Amino acid sequence: MVAVSCRFFLQRHPCRPSVPNVKKDQLRRLKAAQKRRAKRQVADDHPIAARPSQADPVEQAYGRLVEAVLGWAETVSRRGRHDVSAASRCYLKFSEPREPTAAELLQRIDALSSSKDVTERHLRVAVQRLLDLASEYESAEQNDAALLDYLRMISQ
Known part of the structure; x- marks a missing residue:
């Protein structure tokens, strides 16, 4: 009895430095x-x-890319490449010094598709939206034809 009480006293004595029980502390934090x-x-x-x-942020970047493509297609096909008001709206909206070309947009799509954060769903939705819009502009110039071919290729 004396040995037990001495041991208990030594364990609980205020002068004895307390050694934290790491496992119990980790378990408490985990719970x-x-x-x-x-x-x-x-x-x-x-x-x-x-x-x-x-x-x-990936959805936001993807949305900006789609808006850029839609603005470019609208400017090129409906109002003509040299329409000043459409081009200036494009410049203001996307903060670019000039209207993006089809090649630049294809590079953006490639960069987006190579990002690790972008899922296949993001790309499928992007391609579907772009194809829906691009089907209206079949008769556009050579750059537009290249964009349409590229979109059809990556949508399959």
Whole structure:
């Protein structure tokens, strides 16, 4: 009994430096993190309490690319390449010194498709939107024909 009480006293004595139990501490932190994740998941799944999701930067970049292609196709086909108002809108909207050519747009699509963050779904949607628009502009000049061929090729 005396040995047990001495050992207990030595373990609990305030002068004895406390050695943290690393495994218990890690387990406590892990459980707390799991509880936080579970609460967050419940909040996200709840239809009323669902927080607005942040915009995906990949989706934003993809949207800007599609807008650039659509603006370029509209400028070239409907209003003519030299229409000043359409071109100036294109310049202001995309902050470019000049209207993008088909080759530049193809390079952007290639760069987007080689990004690790872009899924196949992103590209399929992009190509489908571009093909829908491009089908209206079949009679455009040589650059447009190259873009149409490229879009048909990557959509298959």
